[in-house]
Amino acid sequence: MHIFSLRRAGQLLVVPILAVFSALLVGALLMWLFGDDPLAAYRGLWEGAFGSPRAWSTTVRKMTPLILTGLSVSIAFKAGLFNIGASGQFVVGTVCSVAVGVNFEGMPAHLLLALLAGVGGGVLWGLIPGLLKVFTGAHEVIVTIMLNYVASLFAAWTVYAGGTQGQTPGPLWDVNAGPISRTAEVLASARLPWIFGEPYRVHWGVLLAIGVALAMWWLIFKTTLGFATRTVGANSKAARYAGINVRWITVLTLMIAGGVAGLAGAIETLGLNHRFAPEFTGGVGFDGITVALLGQTNPLGVLLSAFLLGALDAGSARMQFDSGVAADIIQVIQALVLAFVAAPAIIRQLYRLRKPGDLSESTVFSSGWGR
Amino acid sequence: MGNRLLRGTSLLAMFLAVAAVAMTLLVNTTSLGEHPWLRVFFSVSALNFTLRASVPLILGALCGILCERTGIVNIGIEGMMLAGAFAAFVAKTSTNDWPLLASLLFGVGVSLAVGGAMGLLHALFSIRYRMDQIISGTVLIVLAAGISAYLFDRDAVAEGKFGAIALPGLSQIPVFGEVFFSNPPLTYLALLLVIVVHVALFSSRWGVRTRACGEHPRAADTVGIDVNRFRYVNTMLGGMLAGLAGGFLVLEAVGQFQEGMTAGRGFISLAAMIFGNWMPFGAMAAALLFGYTQALQNELLLAGITTVPRQFVSMIPYVVTIVAVSGFVGRVRPPAAEGKVYETESGSE
Amino acid sequence: MSHPAVPALEARSITKIFPGVVANQEVSLQVHAGEILALLGENGAGKSTLMNVLFGLYHPTQGEIWVDGRPVTLKTPRDAIALGIGMVHQHFQLVPVMTVIDNIMLGDEPIRYGLLDRRHAEERIRALSHQYGLAVDPHSVIEDLPVGIRQRVEILKALYRNAKILILDEPTAVLTPQEIEGLFAVMETLKRQGKAMIFITHKLKEVLRIADRILVLRGGRVVGAADPQTATQSQLAALMVGREVILTVEKGAARPGAAVLEVTDLQAKNDLGEPALRGVSLQVRAGEIVGVAGVQGNGQTELVEVITGLRRASGGQVRIGGVDRTHASPGQITHAGHCSHVPEDRHAYGMVxxxxxxxxxxxxxxxxxxxxxxxxxxxxxxxxxxxxxxxxxxxxxxxxxxxxxxxxxxxxxxxxxxxxxxxPIQLLIAAQPTRGIDVGSIEFIHQQIVAKRDEGVAVLLVSAELDEILALSDRIAVIYQGRILDVVDRAAATREGLGLLMAGVKAEPT
Incomplete structure (x- = not known):
């Protein structure tokens, strides 16, 4: 457990760094192939991510939910579970926190309650695949993906403005929004305060997210619960032999994963958007997979990779504005990053690296669809 | 193991199918058809829509069967489908000035090719580079979404799509003629492929070898079968079918491309494959069931039934998928070796 | 015995080097048609590597393989098969969900009108089973067949490919003594019909019983040859491990105390949901070793799993130290029950x-x-x-x-x-405690087990090696099809008597 050994840290970082580098390179190749100017694009990207205090603040803002969804996917990975459902958990967390945030004026500890509501929604959305996996053998991958669709439809319904044929509006719809499907603004008492206000718009959520990451690191590597979780992920039979309740750990891990993703939703809403509309349900859940793998499923690594992917995201708008390259190229680059970190063999082959001597903890998900 | 249960399930399915056929005949030929709810459930348009919604699911499930029967888990069907759809769209829009049929067939060809290329990528990732197969599938999904969004020209318009071909004679049969024998070409092709894949899997040399690779690759290896070659080839063939499913969406169903237009069909295909116990006909039955839930959603809107919020109606296919997967995993039996990298003895030298 | 001048298969000074390990060093052997060559060696002696070289699965670093007097190159098993080399693998290479026909013809399928011609394959299989006395129903599914029959399918698979040279890799490991006799009868038939056979094993008695010639392999080299007419078990054992081995473990008489493990009418199902334990009753007292003997797959695995809480009992009772632990969790049994468990598959259960x-x-x-x-x-x-x-x-x-x-x-x-x-424990469950490890470690572990017994621990030993059971146990329970057929004192136990019990034959009291 030489977490802080420099040599080991170096070994751990080589593949992710080269993966990002290679993805940027291939991305440039693609842009060049389709008639875009990669240099201008990357210059814009850099400007947009780090070129000014405002750019930095955007990066930090984009990084915040990625830390949490990355942690959500990571902790599930540790227990040998693939949580593709972070985006659904995020959405349910958002809706629950908004529901508390727009109501209950004058409630004491309003912000805390709204955050907890978000966590609770996520926990519930993680509990479903957990229970189904444990009691019916349904693979969490399919269940969480389906729950993502259910979550966005459910969220869309809660803020639905109603229809011309007499359809009733959703319970969270803002009556003052006319035909627009969205909630009212979160009450001031339930908002996360700014660390740097306008125009930087950096809120306390980022520190909360970093705190959760540190707590998660401690949980995974320093507690008996973490030991049990890692054992379940590394060898579930040995875990049973060791007296670990594998079913409980499976359910609990998915609940924690859901809760963290739900917290991401709550923080985004209570700190930044201050309301919910269906179009806010972006791809942060899927990005969480990339963040987790790039961070080698280590919570500290997740902080680094979330920063990096947050920067990519932050710079993309400026990139499109400056160079005319569609911001969607960032998604391609992220997919490439994911491919390269998930298959270190490619990176080792490209850069003629030697294979690390020891067995690293690897997780296998794809052995059948249940049982 | 579970055989009796499976047999029971197929009996039940058969009974339901017969009942549905009977109701369909009654609703569409007698005065029962005046009842709005019955029309929602059994009208010819509901059945037509069911078939149309099922085609991509059938093709996707066949893709899954080809991959998993050789031992490669494929959750990237969604990405393969999306890539196929986008490729078909690009091919169609850039050949709008060709004769319609030529342009459409070109689109089909390109969607097959791109789907096959996605299959090759999945095989490379999971066999050569030993990526976890579920993560490899995820990479395909993100990659397809990213590239199609990046390259999508929102002003491009595909002109024309495949029309229905009424099979002479057969299409005159009341109700059934309309449902089964007046369809566009890719629908017929999908149904035909179910039969082809079934026969090939169980009665051809390729099929018995494929299944051996998925169940016990070492046994296949020791009688001289090149397991990984089979895995490469079948994953590519599967990718082509998923690509065709995408092509179907653009060239036959919708006529245009939208970002993320596969909307989870790849994942539902996967569920259909599991539900159908990795059997082509089983998967087709499951796909038809899922397609039917989508049809209901449509019919409810058409019938103006607004008491149920439409978002909840739209959830039905996804919820049914969860229920199906929960109820049937553990009773069906996946290929024993799926998801595991096969190392030949000599490969580990 | 007179041989044709040209050996059917010859290995000439084969060397096989894996990164950092020399698995085979200048190994030479010859086997003639109508001859059984035994290749004797302990685990890790390089037998399997050599066989994989002869079957085209590994490529020799140096050396040559000659078939019928011509040098050959074996790139893949396909080449070996084409030259008439067939292998009966220790772990059967059969697809459990497919039929006997499909398994046998796999890779060499007859085709008619573009589709499989299963009828043609079936006729050939029937003819072969008649010719060599290997009765099997071609339409049954492999997973429904008992182990002995599956082995016949493996042999048929090689014969179907016209194998002239058969390599049998530890073929007796999973068989009862009676099934082993059946296998030997088949081997005699094959020998009469002119097949050359290489019989790989580490069991001395079997070698002396069936082989025409014996080669002993140790540390990747051929260390000696022997004639079964004249060689003795202890000579062969010494050659095999390189020194005189103690075939018995030094231990004093047991001084059993109160019963620690009491199993009463225990029932449980296996992974396929079929009954695996059909009412097992067994007692282990403090300070004694009770060995469970039996052919693999007769419920030993399930028995250990139920006692240690890894598998649910569907009936009966398990008491440990007087406390009912029938439905306790593995953790409770380990800690509250003061029980240790050396699991049979260490990679699955014993370690991460x-x-x-x-x-x-x-x-x-x-x-x-x-x-x-x-x-x-x-x-x-x-x-x-x-x-x-x-x-x-x-x-x-x-x-x-x-x-x-x-x-x-x-x-x-x-x-x-x-x-x-x-x-500190009161009960030790040791399942296959020495499977697949070197002799030095085996001796060490045996001593440790006896030491535990002498400390007053109740020991339940489950082993597929009859020799291990005989060396360590104070009492021996024989399990057959999920029941304890008999429990005998070590002093009264004979190999033959146990063999009959393991095959389900219980002698009438005389």
Missing amino acids: DSYTVADNLILNQYAQPPFARAATIQQAAIAEHAEKLVKKFDVRTPSIETPGGSLSGGNQQKMVVAREFSR
Whole structure:
């Protein structure tokens, strides 16, 4: 457990760094192939991510939910579970926190309650695949993906403005929004305060997210619960032999994963958007997979990779504005990053690296669809 | 193991199918058809829509069967489908000035090719580079979404799509003629492929070898079968079918491309494959069931039934998928070796 | 015995080097048509490597293979098959869900009108089974067949490909003594019909019984040849391990105390949901070793799993130290029941390959003090514990931070034994405690088991090796189809009597 050994840290970082580098390179190749100017694009990207205090603040803002969804996917990975459902958990967390945030004026500890509501929604959305996996053998991958669709439809319904044929509006719809499907603004008492206000718009959520990451690191590597979780992920039979309740750990891990993703939703809403509309349900859940793998499923690594992917995201708008390259190229680059970190063999082959001597903890998900 | 249960399930399915056929005949030929709810459930348009919604699911499930029967888990069907759809769209829009049929067939060809290329990528990732197969599938999904969004020209318009071909004679049969024998070409092709894949899997040399690779690759290896070659080839063939499913969406169903237009069909295909116990006909039955839930959603809107919020109606296919997967995993039996990298003895030298 | 001048198969000074390991060094052998050559050697002697070379699965680093007097190159098994080499694998290479026909014809399928011609294959299989006395129903599905019949299918598979040279890799490992006789009869038939056979084993008695010539392999080299007419078991054993081996374990008489493990009418199902235990009753007293003998797959695995809480009992009772633990969890049985368990498959249950030796040494005590306090892992205590055990149990590892999976099999097993033997217990369950490890480690583990007994621990030993059971046990229980057929005192047990019991034949009291 030489977490802080420099040599080991170096070994751990080589593949992710080269993966990002290679993805940027291939991305440039693609842009060049389709008639875009990669240099201008990357210059814009850099400007947009780090070129000014405002750019930095955007990066930090984009990084915040990625830390949490990355942690959500990571902790599930540790227990040998693939949580593709972070985006659904995020959405349910958002809706629950908004529901508390727009109501209950004058409630004491309003912000805390709204955050907890978000966590609770996520926990519930993680509990479903957990229970189904444990009691019916349904693979969490399919269940969480389906729950993502259910979550966005459910969220869309809660803020639905109603229809011309007499359809009733959703319970969270803002009556003052006319035909627009969205909630009212979160009450001031339930908002996360700014660390740097306008125009930087950096809120306390980022520190909360970093705190959760540190707590998660401690949980995974320093507690008996973490030991049990890692054992379940590394060898579930040995875990049973060791007296670990594998079913409980499976359910609990998915609940924690859901809760963290739900917290991401709550923080985004209570700190930044201050309301919910269906179009806010972006791809942060899927990005969480990339963040987790790039961070080698280590919570500290997740902080680094979330920063990096947050920067990519932050710079993309400026990139499109400056160079005319569609911001969607960032998604391609992220997919490439994911491919390269998930298959270190490619990176080792490209850069003629030697294979690390020891067995690293690897997780296998794809052995059948249940049982 | 579970055989009796499976047999029971197929009996039940058969009974339901017969009942549905009977109701369909009654609703569409007698005065029962005046009842709005019955029309929602059994009208010819509901059945037509069911078939149309099922085609991509059938093709996707066949893709899954080809991959998993050789031992490669494929959750990237969604990405393969999306890539196929986008490729078909690009091919169609850039050949709008060709004769319609030529342009459409070109689109089909390109969607097959791109789907096959996605299959090759999945095989490379999971066999050569030993990526976890579920993560490899995820990479395909993100990659397809990213590239199609990046390259999508929102002003491009595909002109024309495949029309229905009424099979002479057969299409005159009341109700059934309309449902089964007046369809566009890719629908017929999908149904035909179910039969082809079934026969090939169980009665051809390729099929018995494929299944051996998925169940016990070492046994296949020791009688001289090149397991990984089979895995490469079948994953590519599967990718082509998923690509065709995408092509179907653009060239036959919708006529245009939208970002993320596969909307989870790849994942539902996967569920259909599991539900159908990795059997082509089983998967087709499951796909038809899922397609039917989508049809209901449509019919409810058409019938103006607004008491149920439409978002909840739209959830039905996804919820049914969860229920199906929960109820049937553990009773069906996946290929024993799926998801595991096969190392030949000599490969580990 | 007179042979044709040209050997059917000849290996000429084969050397096979894996990175860092010389698996075979200048191994030469010849086998003629109508002859059975036995290749004797203990685990890790290089027998399997050599066979894989002869079957085209590995490529020799140096040396040549000659078939019928011509040098050949075997790139893949396909080449070997084409030259008439057939292999009967120790782990049957049969697809469980497919039929006998499909399995046998796989890779060499007759085709008619573009589709499989199963009828043609069936006719050939029927003809072959008639010719060689290998009765089997071609339409049955492999997973429904007993082990002995599956082996026939393996042999038929080779014959279907017109094999002239058959390599039989540890073919008797999974058979009852009676099934072994059946196999030997088949081998005699094959020999009469002119097949050349290489019979790989580590069982001395079988070699003397069936072989025409014996080669002994040790450390990757041929260390000697012997004639079964004149050789003795102890000579062969000495050749095989390189020194005189103690075939018996030094131990005094048992002084049994009160019953610690009481199993009453225990029932359980296997993974396929079929009954595996059909009413097992058994007692193990403090200070004695009870061995469970039986052919693999007669419920031993399930018995151990139910006692240790890894499998649910569907009926009956398990009492440990007088307390009912029938439905207790593995954790309760380990800690409250003071029970240790050396599992039969250490990679599945006994250890986590990616965990360090130190973490593996506390695998089932991670939440107990001093390794955890207030739900927090105590790294220092774990390291101290590991250093102590590694020394005491002679686990050869570069450091306690080395992943357990990178140790050799023997050292992995010693690591598991170290963990299980180093805390106060009243009951020890040892399942196949020496499977697949070197002789030195076997002796060490046997001594440790006896030492535990002498401390007053009740020991339940489950082993597929009859010799191990005979060497260690004070009483022997024979399990057959999920029932304990009989329990005999070691002093009264004979190999032949146990063999009959293992085959389900219970002698009438005379």
